[in-house]
Amino acid sequence: MSHKxxxxxxxxxxLNLQADIEMINNSEADWFHCDVMDGSFVxxxxxxxxxxxxxxxxxRKPLDVHLMIVDPDKYIARVKDAGAYMMNVHYEAxxxxxxxxxxxxxxxxxxxxxxxxxxPVSLLEDILQDVDMVLLMTVNxxxxxxxFIEHSLTRLARLKEMILKRNLRTLIxxxxxxxxxxxxxxxxxxxDVLVAGNAVFADANPAEMIHxxxxxx
Ligand code: DX5
Ligand code: ZN
Numbered sequence: 024m025s026h027k028x029x030x031x032x033x034x035x036x037x038l039n040l041q042a043d044i045e046m047i048n049n050s051e052a053d054w055f056h057c058d059v060m061d062g063s064f065v066x067x068x069x070x071x072x073x074x075x076x077x078x079x080x081x082x083r084k085p086l087d088v089h090l091m092i093v094d095p096d097k098y099i100a101r102v103k104d105a106g107a108y109m110m111n112v113h114y115e116a117x118x119x120x121x122x123x124x125x126x127x128x129x130x131x132x133x134x135x136x137x138x139x140x141x142x143p144v145s146l147l148e149d150i151l152q153d154v155d156m157v158l159l160m161t162v163n164x165x166x167x168x169x170x171f172i173e174h175s176l177t178r179l180a181r182l183k184e185m186i187l188k189r190n191l192r193t194l195i196x197x198x199x200x201x202x203x204x205x206x207x208x209x210x211x212x213x214x215d216v217l218v219a220g221n222a223v224f225a226d227a228n229p230a231e232m233i234h235x236x237x238x239x240x
């Protein structure tokens with residue numbers, strides 16, 4: 024199966040979001056990546072459920088919602104109602120991660136667990152079988168356009184080994200500083216889904232950049 028591309032709307036033109044959503048609809052992208060920030064878990068505030076709900080009305084691809092917020096458990100029903108396909112919560116924000124992942128699946132969504140760059144992938148050993156995806160942060164969460172953290176490749180390789188060793192189908196998504204160069208290295212190390220914000224939207228031809236990211240072999 025070829026890798027998926029999830030453009031991050033954080034870097035889209037909020038004054039003309041519809042045009043960027045249509046561009047993604049008509050591109051080779053697989054998912055819409057929606058970054059929710061609360062100003063507490065991360066030092067930035069982005070957008071919330073009403074915006075995601077509007078996006079879902081015209082998006083023709085699944086919504087991959089990345090919650091950079093404290094207490095994500097509180098919002099499972101809201102995220103579902105906003106139209107999410109995948110709900111990603113941070114490991115660092117969930118005291119009862121197994122309970123949270125189970126509740127996300129019970130609500131009818133796929134469950135993703137996200138790791139900050141400093142959180143050891145080995146901590147996922149006993150939850151891997153109960154989530155659909157691991158979202159590996161390859162920058163510190165909070166902002167688009169940051170520099171890729173090199174050590175992420177070692178983490179990714181370790182995580183891939185854990186998944187393959189147990190014959191699990193858990194996907195690995197990578198998020199932060201992904202471009203054609205880092206994207207290629209991440210795919211080689213086992214990434215299944217590439218999130219790309221700045222690389223797509225700062226390009227003169229975003230749809231063409233999505234095509235190039237999708238064509239990485
Ligand atoms: C950062 C967000 C990312 C962000 C990625 O906290 O989770 O999804 O949009 O942006 P780029 O691809 O520009 O690093
Ligand atoms: Zn994200």
